[in-house]
Amino acid sequence: MSATWDQIVERLRELSDLVAAIKLMHWDQATMMPPAGGAARARAQATLQATAHARFVDPEMGALIDGLSEESLSNEQEANLRLLRREYDKAVRVPQELVRELAEVSGRAYQAWTEARPAADFSVLEPHMVRLLELKKREAEALGYEKEPYDALLDQYEPGMTTAEVESMFQGLLRGLKPLVDEVLDNVGDPPGWLGDRYDPDRQMAFCQWLVSQLNFDVSEGRLDISPHPFTIHIGPGDVRQTTRPDPDNLMMSVYAAVHETGHALYEQGLPREWADLPIGSPPSLGMHESQSRLWENQVARSRPFTDFLLPQLKERFPEEIGMVSPDEFYRGVNHPQRTLIRVTADELTYNLHVSFRFELELALFRGELSVPDLPGAWDDMMSEHLGLRPDSVADGVLQDMHWSTGSFGYFPTYTLGTIYSAVLFAQATAQLPGLKAELRSGVTDSLLDWLRENVHSLGYQHDAKDLIERVGGGPITPEPLLDYLRAKYSELYPSA
Amino acid sequence: MSATWDQIVERLRELSDLVAAIKLMHWDQATMMPPAGGAARARAQATLQATAHARFVDPEMGALIDGLSEESLSNEQEANLRLLRREYDKAVRVPQELVRELAEVSGRAYQAWTEARPAADFSVLEPHMVRLLELKKREAEALGYEKEPYDALLDQYEPGMTTAEVESMFQGLLRGLKPLVDEVLDNVGDPPGWLGDRYDPDRQMAFCQWLVSQLNFDVSEGRLDISPHPFTIHIGPGDVRQTTRPDPDNLMMSVYAAVHETGHALYEQGLPREWADLPIGSPPSLGMHESQSRLWENQVARSRPFTDFLLPQLKERFPEEIGMVSPDEFYRGVNHPQRTLIRVTADELTYNLHVSFRFELELALFRGELSVPDLPGAWDDMMSEHLGLRPDSVADGVLQDMHWSTGSFGYFPTYTLGTIYSAVLFAQATAQLPGLKAELRSGVTDSLLDWLRENVHSLGYQHDAKDLIERVGGGPITPEPLLDYLRAKYSELYPSA
Numbered sequence: 001m002s003a004t005w006d007q008i009v010e011r012l013r014e015l016s017d018l019v020a021a022i023k024l025m026h027w028d029q030a031t032m033m034p035p036a037g038g039a040a041r042a043r044a045q046a047t048l049q050a051t052a053h054a055r056f057v058d059p060e061m062g063a064l065i066d067g068l069s070e071e072s073l074s075n076e077q078e079a080n081l082r083l084l085r086r087e088y089d090k091a092v093r094v095p096q097e098l099v100r101e102l103a104e105v106s107g108r109a110y111q112a113w114t115e116a117r118p119a120a121d122f123s124v125l126e127p128h129m130v131r132l133l134e135l136k137k138r139e140a141e142a143l144g145y146e147k148e149p150y151d152a153l154l155d156q157y158e159p160g161m162t163t164a165e166v167e168s169m170f171q172g173l174l175r176g177l178k179p180l181v182d183e184v185l186d187n188v189g190d191p192p193g194w195l196g197d198r199y200d201p202d203r204q205m206a207f208c209q210w211l212v213s214q215l216n217f218d219v220s221e222g223r224l225d226i227s228p229h230p231f232t233i234h235i236g237p238g239d240v241r242q243t244t245r246p247d248p249d250n251l252m253m254s255v256y257a258a259v260h261e262t263g264h265a266l267y268e269q270g271l272p273r274e275w276a277d278l279p280i281g282s283p284p285s286l287g288m289h290e291s292q293s294r295l296w297e298n299q300v301a302r303s304r305p306f307t308d309f310l311l312p313q314l315k316e317r318f319p320e321e322i323g324m325v326s327p328d329e330f331y332r333g334v335n336h337p338q339r340t341l342i343r344v345t346a347d348e349l350t351y352n353l354h355v356s357f358r359f360e361l362e363l364a365l366f367r368g369e370l371s372v373p374d375l376p377g378a379w380d381d382m383m384s385e386h387l388g389l390r391p392d393s394v395a396d397g398v399l400q401d402m403h404w405s406t407g408s409f410g411y412f413p414t415y416t417l418g419t420i421y422s423a424v425l426f427a428q429a430t431a432q433l434p435g436l437k438a439e440l441r442s443g444v445t446d447s448l449l450d451w452l453r454e455n456v457h458s459l460g461y462q463h464d465a466k467d468l469i470e471r472v473g474g475g476p477i478t479p480e481p482l483l484d485y486l487r488a489k490y491s492e493l494y495p496s497a
Numbered sequence: 498m499s500a501t502w503d504q505i506v507e508r509l510r511e512l513s514d515l516v517a518a519i520k521l522m523h524w525d526q527a528t529m530m531p532p533a534g535g536a537a538r539a540r541a542q543a544t545l546q547a548t549a550h551a552r553f554v555d556p557e558m559g560a561l562i563d564g565l566s567e568e569s570l571s572n573e574q575e576a577n578l579r580l581l582r583r584e585y586d587k588a589v590r591v592p593q594e595l596v597r598e599l600a601e602v603s604g605r606a607y608q609a610w611t612e613a614r615p616a617a618d619f620s621v622l623e624p625h626m627v628r629l630l631e632l633k634k635r636e637a638e639a640l641g642y643e644k645e646p647y648d649a650l651l652d653q654y655e656p657g658m659t660t661a662e663v664e665s666m667f668q669g670l671l672r673g674l675k676p677l678v679d680e681v682l683d684n685v686g687d688p689p690g691w692l693g694d695r696y697d698p699d700r701q702m703a704f705c706q707w708l709v710s711q712l713n714f715d716v717s718e719g720r721l722d723i724s725p726h727p728f729t730i731h732i733g734p735g736d737v738r739q740t741t742r743p744d745p746d747n748l749m750m751s752v753y754a755a756v757h758e759t760g761h762a763l764y765e766q767g768l769p770r771e772w773a774d775l776p777i778g779s780p781p782s783l784g785m786h787e788s789q790s791r792l793w794e795n796q797v798a799r800s801r802p803f804t805d806f807l808l809p810q811l812k813e814r815f816p817e818e819i820g821m822v823s824p825d826e827f828y829r830g831v832n833h834p835q836r837t838l839i840r841v842t843a844d845e846l847t848y849n850l851h852v853s854f855r856f857e858l859e860l861a862l863f864r865g866e867l868s869v870p871d872l873p874g875a876w877d878d879m880m881s882e883h884l885g886l887r888p889d890s891v892a893d894g895v896l897q898d899m900h901w902s903t904g905s906f907g908y909f910p911t912y913t914l915g916t917i918y919s920a921v922l923f924a925q926a927t928a929q930l931p932g933l934k935a936e937l938r939s940g941v942t943d944s945l946l947d948w949l950r951e952n953v954h955s956l957g958y959q960h961d962a963k964d965l966i967e968r969v970g971g972g973p974i975t976p977e978p979l980l981d982y983l984r985a986k987y988s989e990l991y992p993s994a
Binding site: 013014016017018020021022024025028032033034035036037038039040041043044046047048051218219220221222223235236237238239276 | 719
């Protein structure tokens with residue numbers, strides 16, 4: 001090992017440690033922090049982020065990267081160097097002044113969003129969004145791109161994926177999905193009453209604690225807590241934390257949120273420990289991460305074999321509330337599709353319609369085909385076109401998600417990319433693990449987890465997500481495996497569809 | 498405000514933010530962190546500590562302090578400058594190499610202590626202690642002192658207090674305390690059985706949560722959690738956290754630990770918010786801090802009026818366990834003194850005997866009158882002389898506390914200094930608040946807290962602890978108020994004494 005490499009590793013360790021502190025502050029803020037600690041916490045987080053950023057863009061870091069490029073390296077070092085150079089170049093290309101302005105304006109825009117949503121008043125957010133869009137366009141120019149500015153933004157969340165590829169994939173998905181949704185929803189009645197009964201939140205949490213362990217989430221190396229918005233965070237090696245939210249009127253939300261986050265958490269717990277501080281030790285993209293959460297939440301935990309395992313377990317904890325529900329009713333209940341306004345509570349069938357029109361809208365903003373003042377109207381039109389509903393209020397329309405107010409353009413498509421990836425992965429896993437269905441019926445997921453560990457988790461970031469999925473799937477990524485899966489599932493659930 | 502001052506404040510804010518992250522990592526490690534996260538956490542803490550230290554000893558900081566000294570300053574700025582110069586000079590006087598070595602050796606020594614104690618084998622720790630003592634002597638030389646090396650160490654925890662002053666104060670205390678202890682303990686029987694009954698830990702925690710709020714700990718600006726060793730930590734403005742430890746076989750331990758920590762926590766919550774990042778915004782010493790915890794734990798919560806308030810509250814939560822205990826029995830039970838081997842569970846009467854001989858021992862080490870290999874024997878002799886007991890094992894003798902293995906020489910005396918301060922403060926408060934006893938009988942502590950806010954908390958670190966206590970007490974600090982308080986209390990409890 002060279003002295004240059006050692007120095008780089010030393011710096012990467014220091015950055016890992018700073019980032020661990022930032023992540024812990026974030027987790028604590030969402031789960032434990034007393035309300036009055038917010039102002040001091042925001043300042044401390046900004047200071048640590050600035051400290052970490054300054055350490056990373058330090059010209060000495062650039063010189064070390066240049067130096068390493070001239071040495072003879074192992075394959076692993078080559079892979080690290082490639083990612084490190086990409087990250088470093090991106091970080092130094094954006095002028096400090098623009099970084100600072102983006103942080104300030106998105107901070108104000110997010111604050112405005114927290115006021116605009118309850119007031120159902122887009123005009124509170126609008127001027128901040130206009131400014132933010134200008135700055136994000138400048139950021140895209142500074143970062144550089146091949147075809148269009150949106151490529152640069154997408155690349156921050158899904159490196160290696162282009163706008164054109166996403167557009168074509170999403171068009172293919174919609175072509176197959178919309179007729180399916182229309183057919184199915186014509187045959188669906190009201191959701192069953194037991195879904196909305198009252199379930200004690202403490203017993204919900206106890207059940208979720210049991211369930212995440214059952215799914216092999218290692219609680220000696222992690223925790224499950226409560227937060228308003230469920231999330232998973234890797235604080236450091238041996239410390240992966242996830243959250244869920246028990247809603248007294250919705251048992252299955254906390255349960256499926258816990259399974260979703262367990263998908264993220266198992267991925268983090270399965271990354272190669274020895275690469276913990278290195279670029280190749282992290283997941284390659286948000287889409288790749290989402291593929292894991294979607295796979296466990298939907299393909300596993302909403303499957304008939306697994307719901308057959310789950311129901312008796314739930315009945316033990318909620319005998320009065322759910323004792324009379326049959327396996328058939330339970331399976332249909334947790335897979336009940338419907339046209340709704342809100343993305344985060346949308347079902348598996350309609351979810352990607354919500355995501356794809358957000359992608360179209362943000363693309364139009366960056367292509368100059370849509371202006372911010374016209375966004376609420378365009379949103380309502382899209383909602384009407386894709387879901388057949390018009391929101392009564394912008395609170396349930398364009399203001400429902402925080403993403404745009406934080407400047408996270410290019411983030412939404414990763415939700416659907418993840419869903420597409422999850423179907424590719426699950427189709428392969430099912431083909432290679434003939435006993436999987438029987439195992440799921442007993443609540444056993446060990447062989448599936450082993451398969452994911454081998455084919456995804458243990459690889460870290462040696463390949464971009466696209467390359468990884470294409471290697472596992474044996475060809476170019478298409479939405480077909482997802483469409484096949486949904487068609488099979490919903491034609492069995494609603495045979496007339 | 499000058500540009501120099503603004504730059505100093507900017508740097509102090511940055512340091513506050515780094516320290517907030519370090520404190521949060523510490524709190525999390527003790528309360529929430531999954532076991533496997535320890536190694537990564539230790540490294541991250543070391544990185545952040547090194548980052549903060551490097552920022553503080555930066556020569557530019559020294560230049561700014563020098564620059565400020567030449568400007569005309571407000572009283573507040575003068576006070577800040579004085580403390581800042583003291584801290585900066587101390588920090589730069591110790592060579593970086595020695596700082597690094599001390600961190601390494603104390604890390605290894607602490608690790609050795611964690612192995613030596615369960616093995617009851619001092620020889621595991623001995624070589625590390627020998628090395629640590631050498632390094633601490635070098636640190637004392639680097640820091641500088643007036644009369645003897647121990648002054649420099651004491652000054653790190655109790656600035657402004659000298660070894661000679663502590664020695665004379667402790668001698669005075671022992672002269673009064675030892676005859677009292679002997680007389681009382683001749684009249685004391687066995688502790689009452691209900692003290693050791695089984696109490697559900699969850700209900701203990703619920704009671705402690707209620708009690709700390711009753712004592713005006715503001716839970717919108719803090720939390721109470723569980724940790725093996727109770728502690729209080731100020732994460733940042735609006736965020737003060739304390740812990741206790743419910744022991745199923747010892748109800749009163751968790752209750753009094755919670756009151757003790759509430760004393761610390763009320764102090765932190767009462768510090769001037771506008772000075773949060775400035776030197777004058779912190780408590781002046783460990784002894785001052787301990788004065789608050791001791792005052793609430795002993796003078797308040799072990800007083801007859803307050804135990805009369807507490808008992809019915811406890812009976813509501815533990816009717817079967819404690820329903821038959823009378824107010825008299827309860828008061829005598831929570832004030833039951835006895836000769837024991839362990840400091841942390843010692844009662845109010847004998848506690849300071851434990852502390853004072855530790856002070857004598859560490860003083861002898863630094864005066865070259867005692868060597869590390871002779872320490873276990875000297876400990877046992879001291880225990881026998883002061884408490885009339887000889888430990889069967891070093892695990893209950895010299896190895897019972899971690900302090901020395903972490904290099905914290907000069908720390909122990911602050912426990913007894915705090916107790917002495919608490920008696921000075923409580924005597925004054927009692928004299929100035931004639932209705933206090935009646936209030937305590939109703940569980941009301943508002944006027945006492947107001948008095949402490951005005952006379953102690955709101956002053957921050959404008960004065961050294963010694964000066965502050967002398968101002969409030971109206972003269973030189975003596976152990977007499979503590980002795981008077983103990984004599985009055987125990988002669989009433991055990992009239993024949």
